[in-house]
Amino acid sequence: MTKVDRRILKSQQALKKAIIDLMSEKKFDDITIQELSDRANVSRGTIYLHYMDKYDLLDKLIEEHIIELRVLCRSAAELDFIGATLIWTEYFEHNYSFFSMMLASKGAPYFRNRFLIFLHEEFRNEVNVTQGINQGLDEDVIIRFVASAYVGVVEWWFTNEKPVPHHVLAEQLGTLLERNI
Amino acid sequence: MTKVDRRILKSQQALKKAIIDLMSEKKFDDITIQELSDRANVSRGTIYLHYMDKYDLLDKLIEEHIIELRVLCRSAAELDFIGATLIWTEYFEHNYSFFSMMLASKGAPYFRNRFLIFLHEEFRNEVNVTQGINQGLDEDVIIRFVASAYVGVVEWWFTNEKPVPHHVLAEQLGTLLERNI
DNA sequence: CAGTATTGGTCCATTAATGAACAAATTCTG
DNA sequence: CAGAATTTGTTCATTAATGGACCAATACTG
Numbered sequence: 543m544t545k546v547d548r549r550i551l552k553s554q555q556a557l558k559k560a561i562i563d564l565m566s567e568k569k570f571d572d573i574t575i576q577e578l579s580d581r582a583n584v585s586r587g588t589i590y591l592h593y594m595d596k597y598d599l600l601d602k603l604i605e606e607h608i609i610e611l612r613v614l615c616r617s618a619a620e621l622d623f624i625g626a627t628l629i630w631t632e633y634f635e636h637n638y639s640f641f642s643m644m645l646a647s648k649g650a651p652y653f654r655n656r657f658l659i660f661l662h663e664e665f666r667n668e669v670n671v672t673q674g675i676n677q678g679l680d681e682d683v684i685i686r687f688v689a690s691a692y693v694g695v696v697e698w699w700f701t702n703e704k705p706v707p708h709h710v711l712a713e714q715l716g717t718l719l720e721r722n723i
Numbered sequence: 724m725t726k727v728d729r730r731i732l733k734s735q736q737a738l739k740k741a742i743i744d745l746m747s748e749k750k751f752d753d754i755t756i757q758e759l760s761d762r763a764n765v766s767r768g769t770i771y772l773h774y775m776d777k778y779d780l781l782d783k784l785i786e787e788h789i790i791e792l793r794v795l796c797r798s799a800a801e802l803d804f805i806g807a808t809l810i811w812t813e814y815f816e817h818n819y820s821f822f823s824m825m826l827a828s829k830g831a832p833y834f835r836n837r838f839l840i841f842l843h844e845e846f847r848n849e850v851n852v853t854q855g856i857n858q859g860l861d862e863d864v865i866i867r868f869v870a871s872a873y874v875g876v877v878e879w880w881f882t883n884e885k886p887v888p889h890h891v892l893a894e895q896l897g898t899l900l901e902r903n904i
Numbered sequence: 905c906a907g908t909a910t911t912g913g914t915c916c917a918t919t920a921a922t923g924a925a926c927a928a929a930t931t932c933t934g
Numbered sequence: 935c936a937g938a939a940t941t942t943g944t945t946c947a948t949t950a951a952t953g954g955a956c957c958a959a960t961a962c963t964g
Binding site for chain 3: 935936937938939940941942943944945946947948949950951952953954955956957958959960961962963964
Binding site for chain 1: 950951952953
C-alpha cells in the first residue's frame with residue numbers, strides 16, 4: 543500500500559464528516575454540492591477530484607465501513623461470539639456519528655440493506671446445518687434469521703441512543719448468537 | 724481586507740490548535756517542530772511558510788486574541804461594566820482551551836503579562852481621577868489595581884475550572900469594576 | 905408557460921502544501 | 935569530552951487544492 547498524500551486524506555476526511563453532519567440535519571437528496579463543500583471547508587471542485595457525485599461519496603463511505611467491519615471479523619476469528627461482538631460494538635462506539643446517522647435517522651435506507659447483506663456473507667461461514675444445534679435446518683433460513691436479528695438489535699441500540707453500554711450490548715448479543723449458531 | 728486562501732487558514736488553524744494541545748501536555752520548550760507538524764497533520768516545512776519558529780507561532784496566537792479582545796472592548800463601549808464583562812467571559816468560554824492553557828497551566832508565563840499590559844491600556848481610557856469616586860487618587864495606582872484584580876480573578880476562574888458559570892463571573896466581576904472605576 | 909435563479913459538472917491558471925533531501929545546529933550518551 | 939542521534943531550518947520538484955469562469959440542467963416563480 544503506497545503512501546497517500548495527506549492532503550488527499552484531509553480532503554476526503556472533511557467531506558465524509560461533512561456528509562454525515564448534513565445527513566443528520568436534512569434528507570440526503572436535499573443536500574447540495576455547495577453545502578457539502580462549504581461544510582467540509584473545501585472548494586466545490588475538490589469534491590469532483592475524489593468522487594463522481596454525492597452518491598459516490600456516500601457509497602464509498604459506506605463501503606469503507608463495511609470493509610473495516612470485514613477486517614474486524616477476520617481479526618476476531620479466534621474469539622467466541624461475545625468477544626467478537628465486543629470488537630464490533632467498540633467499532634460502533636468509535637464511529638458513533640456514522641452508524642447512528644445510518645441506522646437511526648435519515649441515512650437508514652442507504653445503509654441498512656448493505657449491512658444486512660454483509661451480515662449474510664459473514665454468518666454464512668459460521669453456520670453449520672450438518673451437525674450441532676442447527677442440524678436439519680435450512681441454511682438460508684437460519685442465516686437470514688440471525689442476520690435480521692443482529693441488524694434489528696443494533697438498530698434498536700442506535701435509535702434509542704445507547705440504552706445500555708456497548709459492552710453490555712456485546713455480551714447479550716454475543717450470548718444470543720451463541721445460542722443460535 | 725483581501726480574501727485569504729482557505730488552505731492558509733486551515734494550515735494556520737491546525738497549527739494553532741496543535742500548539743494549544745501540546746502545551747497542555749508538556750512544557751513549551753520541550754515541544755519539537757516535528758511534534759507540532761505531526762499533531763497539526765501538516766508537513767514540517769509548512770510551519771515555516773507561516774511562522775519563523777514556534778515562538779513566532781505562539782506570539783501570533785497570543786497577539787490575535789489580544790486584538791480580538793480589543794475589538795470586543797470597542798463593541799462593548801456603550802455597555803456598562805457588567806454587560807461588557809459578559810461579552811468578555813463569553814469570549815473566554817468560547818476559546819476555553821486557549822485561555823485555560825494560558826492562564827491555568829504551562830502557558831502562564833507567556834500570556835499573563837501580555838494580558839496585564841493590555842488591561843492597563845484598556846482601563847486607562849476608563850479611569851478618571853479628576854472627578855467621581857477616584858478623585859485625588861494616582862491614575863497609575865488605580866489602573867494597576869483593577870487590572871491586577873481582573874487578571875487575578877480570571878486566572879482563578881480558569882485554574883479552578885469554571886467554579887461558576889461564565890455569566891455569573893461576568894456579573895460579579897462587572898459589579899466589582901463598577902465599584903472601582 | 906416563459907423567464908429567472910439555483911445547482912451541477914467541467915476546465916484551467918495560479919497558489920499552497922507536500923515530502924524528501926540536505927547541512928548546520930543542538931542535544932544525548934557513554 | 936567525542937561521537938551519535940536528533941532537531942532545525944532551507945531548498946526544490948511535484949502534486950493537490952483553489953476559486954473563478956463557464957454552460958447545461960434543473961428548480962423555482964409569477
